[in-house]
Amino acid sequence: MKVALAGLGDVSKYLMEELPKEGHEVIALTRSLKPHVTLEQRVTDYSVADLKRQLVDCDAVVSAITIHAPEFASIHLALLEACNESPGCKRFLPSVWAGNYKEVSDQPLYAGEDLLPILDALRGQKEVNWTFFCQGWMVDYILPSNQRYLADFGERWVQNYQTKVFTLYGNGSQKVDFTSARDTAHAVAILLNNDPGTWEEFTCISGQQMTWRELWEFIKAREPEYTVQKKSLAESIKKFIAKESNQKVAAAMYEVMGHSEALAFPEGKVEQHRKKYFKRMKFRTPAELYDEAAAKPRVVV
Structure with missing residues (x-):
């Protein structure tokens, strides 16, 4: 299957490596040529007319465009329209x-609100098979920076690598599904080979569901120098309202999310999708990912 990959950031690096393992040929859609990308690149302005030309020989589109990008919604709506008008590109993962x-x-x-018009448009058509791919938190941030493609996330992640402080949201009882970025990318590759007629609106995968407190206890056990600080929901809301900088607002957005129920999948949903789509795949737990990285210190795991 020929897969067009839109967006060439950190997540796409895993997709470029994992999609070929399931037999997919990958081409990159980009606004400008990227010297670090070795696969075929097709420069596009993301207009429907140009996308139709770029996707003429493709079977699927997978987007890894950051949700904070300008024109995020309009680009995805253009991708969907181009797939609708394409003779063969009928699989789309926004x-x-x-x-x-x-x-x-x-x-x-x-x-989150930027995704709603995309979801409405997808539901309003029948030509293109699609799913929202959901993995919870990509847990690779527990690893050293040289063992992940994901750049440091600053205050949006619970670990401060310099001060060795772990931020616990409230009492840390909120449940979170954690999945590695590479496992996420490989699951996408497998899903593309499944009958798209069986796809659901939301595909849920997880390496392990844990609470923030359980993650803190795991980090403390592996790296004893870490200490913990608690952050209340009120503190996060005040940071969001203050809007001191774009970075502070972004951090507050993710802190509020960490305080909430937004990162845990409904009971049984992950197991249901493993049986339906991913029977032959092993999803690593945070501990398994961490231990594999420790055993292969020069490898992006």
Whole structure:
């Protein structure tokens, strides 16, 4: 299958490596040529007319465009329209990479709302098979930076690598589904080979569901120098309202999400989708990912 990959950021690096393992040929859609990308690149302005030309020989589109990008919604609507008008490109995975978006569609704040017009448009057509791919938190942030493609997330992630402080949201009892980025990318590759007529609106995968406190206890056990600080929901809301900087607002958005129920999938949903689509795949737990990285210190696991 020929798969067009839109957006060439951190997540796409895993997709470029994992999609070929399931027999897919990958081409990259980009506004400008990227010297670090070795696969075929097709420069596009993301207009429907140009996308139709770029997708003429493709079977599927997977988007890894960051949700904070300008024109995020309009680009995805153009991709959908181009697929609708394409003779053969009838599989589309928009850039969601989210938690429990089915039940909590307004998070992260601001960004979650940008997905709603895309979801409405997808539901309003029947030509293109699609799914919102949801993996919870990509847990690779527990690894050293040289062992992940994901760049440091700053205050949006619970670990401060310099001060060795772990931020616990409230009492840390909120449940979170954690999945590695590479496992997420490989699951996408497998799903594309499944009958798209069986796809559901939301596909849920997970390496392990844990609470933030359980993640803190795991980090503390592996890296004893870490200490913990608690952050209340009120503190996160005040940071969001203050809007001191774009970085502070983004951090507050993810903190509020961490305080909420937005990152845990409904009971049984992950197991249901494993049986339906991913029977032959092993999803690593945070501990398995961490231990594999420790055993292969120069490898992006």
